[in-house]
Amino acid sequence: MPLHDAHYQHWLGSHTSIWGRRLVIAQNxxxxxxxxxxxxxxxxxCWFGGLLMAGTLFFVGQLLVPDSIVTQWVAKMNPNLQAxxxxxxxxxxxxxxxxxxxxxxxLFYFYCVYSMPLSIFALGLALPALITRxxxxxxxVIYSSKAVTRGDYLLGKFCTAFGLMxxxxxxxxxxxxxxxxxxxxxWNFFWYARIALFHALVFxxxxxxxxxxxxxxxxxxxxxxxxxxxxxxxxxxxxxAIQPIALHTLPWxxxxxxxYDLRQIGLATFRLGQDLKTAQDGIPxxxxxxxxxxxxxxxxxxxxxxxxxxxxxxxxxLAAALIIKKRVAPE
Amino acid sequence: xxxxxxxxxxxxxKVFGRQRALDNVSLKxxxxxxxxxxxxxxxxxxxxxxxxxxxxITFGSAKLLGxxxxxxxxxxxxxxGYAPExxxxxxxxxxxxxxxxxxxxxxxxxQAARQRAHEMLDFVGMSQERYRKVxxxxxxxxxxxxxxxxxxxxxxxxxxxxxxxxLDPKGQAQILELVQGxxxxxxxxxxxxxxxxxxxxxxxxxxxxxxxxxxxxxDSLENLKARKSGAAEVVLARGHGELQAACRGKxxxxxxxxxxxxxxxxxxxxxxxxxxxxHELHLPPLEIIPSPNALEETFVQALEISHAAA
Numbered sequence: 001m002p003l004h005d006a007h008y009q010h011w012l013g014s015h016t017s018i019w020g021r022r023l024v025i026a027q028n029x030x031x032x033x034x035x036x037x038x039x040x041x042x043x044x045x046c047w048f049g050g051l052l053m054a055g056t057l058f059f060v061g062q063l064l065v066p067d068s069i070v071t072q073w074v075a076k077m078n079p080n081l082q083a084x085x086x087x088x089x090x091x092x093x094x095x096x097x098x099x100x101x102x103x104x105x106x107l108f109y110f111y112c113v114y115s116m117p118l119s120i121f122a123l124g125l126a127l128p129a130l131i132t133r134x135x136x137x138x139x140x141v142i143y144s145s146k147a148v149t150r151g152d153y154l155l156g157k158f159c160t161a162f163g164l165m166x167x168x169x170x171x172x173x174x175x176x177x178x179x180x181x182x183x184x185x186x187w188n189f190f191w192y193a194r195i196a197l198f199h200a201l202v203f204x205x206x207x208x209x210x211x212x213x214x215x216x217x218x219x220x221x222x223x224x225x226x227x228x229x230x231x232x233x234x235x236x237x238x239x240x241a242i243q244p245i246a247l248h249t250l251p252w253x254x255x256x257x258x259x260y261d262l263r264q265i266g267l268a269t270f271r272l273g274q275d276l277k278t279a280q281d282g283i284p285x286x287x288x289x290x291x292x293x294x295x296x297x298x299x300x301x302x303x304x305x306x307x308x309x310x311x312x313x314x315x316x317x318l319a320a321a322l323i324i325k326k327r328v329a330p331e
Numbered sequence: 332x333x334x335x336x337x338x339x340x341x342x343x344x345k346v347f348g349r350q351r352a353l354d355n356v357s358l359k360x361x362x363x364x365x366x367x368x369x370x371x372x373x374x375x376x377x378x379x380x381x382x383x384x385x386x387x388i389t390f391g392s393a394k395l396l397g398x399x400x401x402x403x404x405x406x407x408x409x410x411x412g413y414a415p416e417x418x419x420x421x422x423x424x425x426x427x428x429x430x431x432x433x434x435x436x437x438x439x440x441x442q443a444a445r446q447r448a449h450e451m452l453d454f455v456g457m458s459q460e461r462y463r464k465v466x467x468x469x470x471x472x473x474x475x476x477x478x479x480x481x482x483x484x485x486x487x488x489x490x491x492x493x494x495x496x497x498l499d500p501k502g503q504a505q506i507l508e509l510v511q512g513x514x515x516x517x518x519x520x521x522x523x524x525x526x527x528x529x530x531x532x533x534x535x536x537x538x539x540x541x542x543x544x545x546x547x548x549x550d551s552l553e554n555l556k557a558r559k560s561g562a563a564e565v566v567l568a569r570g571h572g573e574l575q576a577a578c579r580g581k582x583x584x585x586x587x588x589x590x591x592x593x594x595x596x597x598x599x600x601x602x603x604x605x606x607x608x609x610h611e612l613h614l615p616p617l618e619i620i621p622s623p624n625a626l627e628e629t630f631v632q633a634l635e636i637s638h639a640a641a
Contacts, residue, residue, distance in 0.1 A: 008450075008451075008454050008482070008512070008513070008517045009450060011439070011443065011447060011484065013439065013440070015409060015437075016438050016440055018405065020438075020440075021435065021438060024432070024435040024436060025436070028432055032423060035423065133421070133423075134421070136422070137419060137420060138415075138418065138419035139419055139420065139421045140419075141415050141419045142415075142420075142421070142433065142436075142480070143436065144383075144384070145383055145385065145408060145411075145412075145413035145415070146408060146433060146436035146437050147405045147406075147408045147409040147436065147437050147484075148408075149404055149405060
């Protein structure tokens with residue numbers, strides 16, 4: 001006997017808002033992604049990376065405390081480092097914006113840029129759960145026949161990808177910033193590190209929006225579950241491989257790589273060149289140390305090819321939009 | 332219950348390249364159970380898809396439940412259910428999860444969606460299979476699931492595209508019974524698209540015949556039968572030969588059908604002359620089916636006219 005009355009009954013309740021329905025699409029997409037064991041492992045790896053970053057910040061923070069365990073340990077390893085650490089302590093007093101703010105800005109640039117590949121990889125694994133499967137199973141027709149539009153559907157899927165990237169990238173970055181500064185020797189660290197967080201958020205959020213839109217485009221290219229991740233990974237790896245070859249021959253070709261373009265946005269956001277200059281001007285010893293930085297690297301830091309990167313990404317986004325428009329139609 | 336038309340179209344046309352899938356369709360359809368008949372490729376599915384905004388309308392206008400199609404898509408679809416012809420489940424989901432999700436997409440809160448999903452799965456006769464992945468369902472189960480997701484949000488009108496495709500006779504009868512009940516017992520307008528005349532005749536009170544993108548016939552089944560009066564199918568316990576001879580005497584065509592029934596063309600508007608004859612012969616009928624093939628004849632005739640015009 002059924003648990004419920006087997007006769008039809010009318011429903012008299014009130015409907016959820018359109019944002020509620022979009023959220024349902026996002027939730028469903030995210031839970032479909034998380035059914036993938038590989039993806040769950042990747043998310044764990046990303047959080048482990050965040051933990052390492054928090055540890056690094058803790059380590060750097062302890063270097064600024066006179067006679068801390070870390071300083072003593074460093075002194076045992078190399079007496080010269082102890083002198084360096086003491087100097088850092090003085091810097092902290094005289095130039096906290098540089099010793100904390102600049103250091104964290106540089107650290108967060110590297111952390112954001114070098115943890116991005118993990119996130120891109122995770123996104124690649126999640127592609128079938130975005131649009132590909134819905135195309136394969138004709139589920140698009142069901143979405144279109146319910147009280148959601150194509151725009152709502154795409155927004156929901158975008159939120160799925162965004163949620164996944166928050167789990168693999170922005171979440172660990174923010175958690176590392178918070179944990180690292182919570183374990184710092186002084187509460188002022190939160191204040192001086194705010195710019196690093198702001199840069200990380202601006203870079204992270206803009207990159208996530210771009211990557212999520214590109215992922216939606218690639219996810220809509222085919223209805224085969226194996227094809228879309230393959231296209232994503234080939235595009236990504238090909239972009240990485242082209243960079244050194246194109247550097248001296250066709251520099252514009254580097255903008256085919258979304259990874260390269262996003263790094264240029266990262267450089268422009270974190271303003272590492274500006275940081276180096278401030279550090280050199282403010283602290284003479286930094287000036288000596290940074291003389292070793294090659295001219296090419298300095299040029300890259302000071303003048304990232306932002307225009308080319310934005311143009312490249314704009315073209316890629318346009319292509320993604322066209323693919324979505326063509327493919328994500330009910331029939 | 333409202334008597335306002337549920338569907339209103341004015342010059343509705345849909346063009347795919349050079350092909351006109353719908354050609355200047357103007358209709359006013361009252362609530363009820365409506366059969367959309369036509370051969371394959373006639374434009375039945377396109378007509379439904381245009382109303383549901385699954386296909387953009389090329390020319391003309393359409394109103395569904397009094398609202399302009401194309402302007403108030405979300406609001407319209409909150410009150411409309413659709414079971415497409417092809418399979419369109421979401422892979423990896425169990426049946427009850429799928430129906431719950433569909434209810435949520437139609438705007439039901441999660442708790443209500445889950446409860447309604449189970450109620451509708453009971454209603455369509457699915458038991459423990461609901462906890463299995465949809466991918467493993469048989470054709471019959473998928474058809475039931477499609478019906479459940481189409482009505483889970485309590486729509487005012489439900490579009491069913493070939494709901495008995497791929498079902499065995501028992502499954503067909505069960506689905507048709509459920510569909511019939513939607514209008515007769517619960518007041519949900521049903522638009523049943525099919526190329527199977529028997530399905531439509533069993534369920535529907537109004538008939539729309541479409542061919543080559545044009546509406547050829549739109550009338551009630553009762554009127555169609557009245558138009559085709561003059562023939563009857565008679566079931567007798569005895570005296571077949573006697574009645575046949577009497578019919579020949581009156582110059583009425585009388586044939587024995589493969590099921591043993593007699594088909595008599597009495598050429599009158601009512602059954603009275605036939606009944607009088609049987610009374611005179613002392614042959615009590617077990618059953619008399621007036622205008623037995625009215626729908627089929629109307630359908631064939633409409634198609635012939637359409638072909639001739641083309």
